[in-house]
Amino acid sequence: MDEKLLEIEDLCVEFPTEKGKIRPVDRVSLEIRKGTITGLVGESGCGKSMTARAVMNLIKKPGKMTGGRILLEGRDLGQMGAKERRLLQGREISMIFQDPMSSLNPVMKAGKQVDEVIRLHEGADAGEARRRTIEMFAAVGIPDPERRYDAYPHELSGGLRQRVMIAMAMICKPKLLIADEPTTALDVTVEAQILELMEKLREGGTSILLISHNLGVIARMCEDVYVMYAGKVVEHAEVGALFAEPAHPYTKGLLRAVTSLREETAMLETIPGNVPQLYDLPPGCRFSNRCAFATERCRADEPALRDLGGRECACFLEDRG
Amino acid sequence: MKDALRRMIRANKLSLVSLIVIFLLILFSILAPWLTPYGEADMDLMHRLSPPSAEHLLGTDEAGRDVLTRLLYGSRVSLMVGIVPTLLSMVIGAVLGVTAGYLGGAVDSIIMRLADIVLAFPSMLLAMVIMYTLGDGLFNVFLTLTLMNWGTVARIARAETLKLKTIDYVEAARSIGMSKGRIIMRHILPNCIPTLIVLFTLNVPSAILTESALSFLGLGIQPPSASWGLMVNTGRQYLFNAPWLSFAPSGAIMLAVLSFNFLGDGLRDAIDPRLRRR
Numbered sequence: 001m002d003e004k005l006l007e008i009e010d011l012c013v014e015f016p017t018e019k020g021k022i023r024p025v026d027r028v029s030l031e032i033r034k035g036t037i038t039g040l041v042g043e044s045g046c047g048k049s050m051t052a053r054a055v056m057n058l059i060k061k062p063g064k065m066t067g068g069r070i071l072l073e074g075r076d077l078g079q080m081g082a083k084e085r086r087l088l089q090g091r092e093i094s095m096i097f098q099d100p101m102s103s104l105n106p107v108m109k110a111g112k113q114v115d116e117v118i119r120l121h122e123g124a125d126a127g128e129a130r131r132r133t134i135e136m137f138a139a140v141g142i143p144d145p146e147r148r149y150d151a152y153p154h155e156l157s158g159g160l161r162q163r164v165m166i167a168m169a170m171i172c173k174p175k176l177l178i179a180d181e182p183t184t185a186l187d188v189t190v191e192a193q194i195l196e197l198m199e200k201l202r203e204g205g206t207s208i209l210l211i212s213h214n215l216g217v218i219a220r221m222c223e224d225v226y227v228m229y230a231g232k233v234v235e236h237a238e239v240g241a242l243f244a245e246p247a248h249p250y251t252k253g254l255l256r257a258v259t260s261l262r263e264e265t266a267m268l269e270t271i272p273g274n275v276p277q278l279y280d281l282p283p284g285c286r287f288s289n290r291c292a293f294a295t296e297r298c299r300a301d302e303p304a305l306r307d308l309g310g311r312e313c314a315c316f317l318e319d320r321g
Numbered sequence: 322m323k324d325a326l327r328r329m330i331r332a333n334k335l336s337l338v339s340l341i342v343i344f345l346l347i348l349f350s351i352l353a354p355w356l357t358p359y360g361e362a363d364m365d366l367m368h369r370l371s372p373p374s375a376e377h378l379l380g381t382d383e384a385g386r387d388v389l390t391r392l393l394y395g396s397r398v399s400l401m402v403g404i405v406p407t408l409l410s411m412v413i414g415a416v417l418g419v420t421a422g423y424l425g426g427a428v429d430s431i432i433m434r435l436a437d438i439v440l441a442f443p444s445m446l447l448a449m450v451i452m453y454t455l456g457d458g459l460f461n462v463f464l465t466l467t468l469m470n471w472g473t474v475a476r477i478a479r480a481e482t483l484k485l486k487t488i489d490y491v492e493a494a495r496s497i498g499m500s501k502g503r504i505i506m507r508h509i510l511p512n513c514i515p516t517l518i519v520l521f522t523l524n525v526p527s528a529i530l531t532e533s534a535l536s537f538l539g540l541g542i543q544p545p546s547a548s549w550g551l552m553v554n555t556g557r558q559y560l561f562n563a564p565w566l567s568f569a570p571s572g573a574i575m576l577a578v579l580s581f582n583f584l585g586d587g588l589r590d591a592i593d594p595r596l597r598r599r
Contacts, residue, residue, distance in 0.1 A: 056495075056496050057495075058492055058495060058496060060487070061425075086498045086499075086500065087498050088498065089495075089496055089497060089498035090496070090497030090498035090499075091498065094496060094497060095493075095496045097489050097492070097493060099489060102488060102489040102490065103489040103490050103492075103493045104490055104493075105490045105494075105507075105508050105511075105512070106490075106512070107511050107512055107514075108507070108508075108511065116494075116497070116499065116507065117497050120497070120498060120499060120503070121498065165493070168493070168497065169497070
């Protein structure tokens with residue numbers, strides 16, 4: 001039953017900079033099982049969005065995917081022709097972006113932008129496209145869909161725009177939806193509605209890769225969680241296990257930094273130090289300069305991601321336990 | 322577009338007036354032969370340089386030709402010279418500029434270096450060289466003005482494209498599998514249009530002025546045909562004895578130029594929903 005929908009193997013993305021080549025994504029592997037929501041967590045700049053962009057072939061120049069494979073149901077996206085890959089997007093994989101304010105063309109009616117997708121992939125005529133778009137608008141909970149079809153993006157609220165984006169991403173019933181911080185730009189009540197909608201989509205058979213730095217969202221939505229730090233996956237576990245007993249010191253730090261209303265803490269806990277610059281990584285473990293448990297070995301060698309029975313972690317400390 | 326016009330008229334009365342003025346100018350230029358009893362080149366040497374009167378509403382010129390008549394016929398040339406090559410250069414420049422900006426790389430370099438060549442010459446000198454090589458005549462004036470202007474348009478369209486290219490909705494379009502051509506047509510060009518319309522309204526009057534300068538140098542429209550620029554330039558010699566010779570066509574140029582500018586402002590506000598007033 002654990003059929004794999006998307007497999008990313010040893011993905012590397014490189015950018016040339018003045019200070020030498022950097023790798024925002026460094027040998028990242030992850031899997032998304034069919035019909036699940038998989039979370040990808042990490043601080044800003046840890047490479048989580050870049051991983052998603054690599055899947056969508058959206059890495060900005062001069063960046064480049066320099067290694068690894070991305071397989072959708074066993075088909076290697078990198079081996080596909082440009083046109084074949086392009087037509088796969090929107091039909092089998094689609095993506096929603098962080099900022100619904102700028103993700104819609106301001107001079108095009110909202111409905112028309114959704115029409116485009118069906119017309120492109122299924123060759124529907126204008127009437128058919130309009131009918132299906134309005135249906136989809138209703139399905140994603142846009143009130144008064146007929147009127148909203150003819151609205152320009154600036155006439156819609158943030159929540160409605162994100163719904164339009166979701167309608168656009170979902171109209172061809174893709175197998176995989178990549179949601180790159182879909183609720184970060186929205187306020188909390190709207191966030192809850194959008195998350196509910198995504199759960200409904202999952203029930204409808206779409207697998208979702210949910211990228212977020214919000215651990216609350218991840219805990220609520222996901223089955224599998226990957227934690228990224230400075231371009232690497234440092235931990236991967238089932239959501240319950242991850243939140244109950246995080247293995248990697250970075251994950252532990254992240255969880256501690258979440259404010260809890262129940263506990264009485266005088267101070268907000270943080271992880272000391274900053275994420276290292278990608279052109280100036282410490283030797284050994286990338287987290288060693290901020291880790292309270294770091295040993296000589298951590299500063300010398302880089303720990304690989306290892307299987308710990310149903311979960312994976314990249315830390316030497318786990319050897320002892 | 323129909324909606325845009327309606328919005329413009331509601332929001333901006335001045336642009337409505339401009340639209341009417343432009344419409345009337347075009348109408349008068351088409352109806353010229355029926356609006357005046359005189360011919361374009363009918364000379365009346367007995368009444369040279371006569372001031373405005375009931376017979377000659379705007380007076381006569383140095384060869385006794387009716388100034389109003391020549392103004393009407395001249396508007397045909399001036400308006401055509403203002404609009405046709407400007408439109409042509411807009412279309413060529415926009416397509417090339419957007420393509421260069423969106424595709425980047427070698428295509429970008431080739432197109433923009435060509436534009437740089439055009440822009441490197443002083444525009445008047447370039448126009449004179451082209452006109453001298455091709456010979457005078459209306460068609461060659463069109464060709465010259467188009468060649469002169471596409472470079473600026475291409476540059477602006479390219480700059481606009483570079484800005485739009487990284488905007489999220491273009492990425493979103495790529496993420497749903499839209500082809501480059503379709504992204505250019507659906508997302509890039511429509512978002513360039515407000516800028517291009519403003520540019521159009523600036524280029525129309527400058528084309529009118531360039532034509533008049535070329536005519537003055539004997540490289541553009543040839544007498545006895547009339548264009549507004551030509552009339553201002555011939556009137557210059559009689560500025561003190563017969564000021565109406567210069568003032569009438571100058572006024573016409575000013576009216577046309579201002580109308581196009583105001584219309585452009587209004588249209589830009591109306592087409593760009595972000596700037597729309599409610």
